Structure formats: C-alpha cells, structure tokens
Amino acid sequence: MAQLEVGHVSVAFDGVQVLDDISLTVPAGHIACLLGPSGCGKTTLFHVVAGLSLPDSGSVELDGRDITGAPGQLAYMLQKDLLLPEKTIVDNVSLPLVLRGVPRAQAREQAIALFDTFGLAGTADRWPSELSGGMRQRAALLRSYLFSQDFMLLDEPFSALDAFTKADMHAWFLDVAERFGTTALVVTHDVDEALELADEIFVMRGAPQAGRPTRIVGTERIPCPRAERASFALTEEFLEHKRQVLALLG
Numbered sequence: 620m621a622q623l624e625v626g627h628v629s630v631a632f633d634g635v636q637v638l639d640d641i642s643l644t645v646p647a648g649h650i651a652c653l654l655g656p657s658g659c660g661k662t663t664l665f666h667v668v669a670g671l672s673l674p675d676s677g678s679v680e681l682d683g684r685d686i687t688g689a690p691g692q693l694a695y696m697l698q699k700d701l702l703l704p705e706k707t708i709v710d711n712v713s714l715p716l717v718l719r720g721v722p723r724a725q726a727r728e729q730a731i732a733l734f735d736t737f738g739l740a741g742t743a744d745r746w747p748s749e750l751s752g753g754m755r756q757r758a759a760l761l762r763s764y765l766f767s768q769d770f771m772l773l774d775e776p777f778s779a780l781d782a783f784t785k786a787d788m789h790a791w792f793l794d795v796a797e798r799f800g801t802t803a804l805v806v807t808h809d810v811d812e813a814l815e816l817a818d819e820i821f822v823m824r825g826a827p828q829a830g831r832p833t834r835i836v837g838t839e840r841i842p843c844p845r846a847e848r849a850s851f852a853l854t855e856e857f858l859e860h861k862r863q864v865l866a867l868l869g
C-alpha cells in the first residue's frame with residue numbers, strides 16, 4: 620500500500636496554462652478517480668504523476684518520497700492496452716519481471732500464479748489477438764500489477780469496453796484492489812464509472828484553450844463499501860452523489 624501526494628502542480632504549454640495549482644492526496648489502499656472533460660488536462664496530469672514529464676512547479680510524492688520527474692516508480696497503464704502482438708499472454712504479462720532481471724521461467728511462474736485471480740485461467744499461451752477486449756485489459760492490468768503492487772495509475776482503463784464487460788470489470792477490479800490492498804488513481808471522463816469505482820473523486824474543471832486553466836474544483840467522497848458497489852448505481856445515494864459531481868463539473 621502506498622499513499623500518493625500531488626502538491627501544487629502547474630503546467631503550461633507554449634504560453635497556455637493547462638494545469639493550475641493541482642493538489643490531491645490518494646490515501647493508501649484507496650481508489651481515487653480523476654474526473655474531467657475532454658481536453659482539460661487529465662493526460663497532462665497523468666504524465667506528471669507517472670514521472671514521464673516534469674511540471675513547471677509542484678511535486679509528486681509516493682509515501683513521502685519525492686518522485687517528481689522520476690519514471691518507473693509506480694505502475695501505469697495507458698488507455699490502449701498495448702500488449703505486444705508477437706508475444707504470448709504470459710510473456711507479455713511477465714515482461715516487467717524479466718526487465719527487472721528475474722529469470723524468464725521464474726517470471727512466468729510468478730505471473731501464472733496470478734492468472735486465476737485476474738480471470739486469465741487458460742490463456743497463458745494464447746496470443747493477444749485471440750483474446751476478447753476484456754481479457755486483454757485484464758492481462759494489461761496484471762502486467763501493471765506485476766510492475767508495482769503498491770500503486771497503480773490507470774488512464775481510462777475500461778473506456779474501450781462495452782457496457783456489460785465494463786460492469787464486470789468494475790466489480791472485478793474492486794475485488795482485486797481490495798484483496799491486494801492496492802492504491803489506485805484512475806483517470807476517466809465517465810461520471811458513472813467514477814461513482815462506481817472511487818473512494819474519492821477529484822473533479823477537474825477548466826478549458827485551457829479558452830484561457831481557463833484547469834483546477835480541481837471539488838472532491839466527492841463515496842463512502843459506499845466496495846462489496847455494495849454492484850447495486851450502488853440503483854440507489855438514491857448514487858444519484859445524490861451524481862448530482863453533486865455534475866454540479867462541480869458545471
């Protein structure tokens with residue numbers, strides 16, 4: 620488990636202020652969602668948190684350790700699953716361990732031990748093209764998980780999936796995160812998805828190209844226990860949170 624702290628992050632591109640003084644904390648073991656409209660700067664913040672780019676000011680800390688601009692400190696998964704088509708599922712998934720110097724056979728064994736939990740039983744020797752979108756997403760999530768069990772940063776991980784698969788994946792992801800005590804920050808522009816997954820939702824608002832830099836305008840805390848999330852969307856409480864979030868989004 621690891622706590623993430625983003626402190627006073629600002630980013631401008633070519634004189635356009637995109638992010639203005641963004642601060643947020645994801646407590647250890649929580650799932651947080653970063654919610655905002657298209658073009659507001661979610662990917663820009665994702666890159667800063669992942670250490671792939673440096674902010675103009677501000678910092679990123681993992682468990683109190685400054686990781687600003689330092690890639691490879693936490694697991695991240697991009698919107699597209701990006702499995703390598705010429706590698707089998709087990710070789711794709713065990714890649715982070717191999718890159719870290721674990722012998723290939725041992726890396727495969729470690730990965731395969733988690734295949735059942737990640738809903739991938741029987742797929743080890745299949746090719747990515749032979750799997751459904753949901754399965755590929757699970758494989759990509761397992762690969763991220765093997766990179767770092769403590770903290771996962773996910774950019775719209777379920778956006779390419781149909782509604783049924785998405786609902787299944789939400790339930791499954793909550794279960795896996797609970798079992799492993801994973802802390803996660805999930806980027807999404809889908810309000811319902813944020814409400815179904817998050818312990819807290821950070822709502823971003825802004826239109827940088829129109830001269831309005833993006834800020835975090837509010838945090839919505841969702842106290843619904845994970846075990847009750849599957850039916851949460853049918854409750855009055857869900858609608859009340861949704862109203863609050865939509866009001867924040869404007």
Ligand SMILES: Nc1ncnc2c1ncn2[C@@H]1O[C@H](COP(=O)(O)OP(=O)(O)OP(=O)(O)O)[C@@H](O)[C@H]1O
Nearest residue numbers: 632637656657658659660661662663664808827828
């Ligand atoms: N490298 C760059 N150079 C110049 N401008 C950039 C760069 N990267 C992003 N921007 C601008 O920053 C703003 C935020 O972009 P970003 O991709 O972070 O938004 P987003 O919220 O992730 O959007 P979407 O949900 O559509 O992916 C946009 O106005 C974009 O044009």
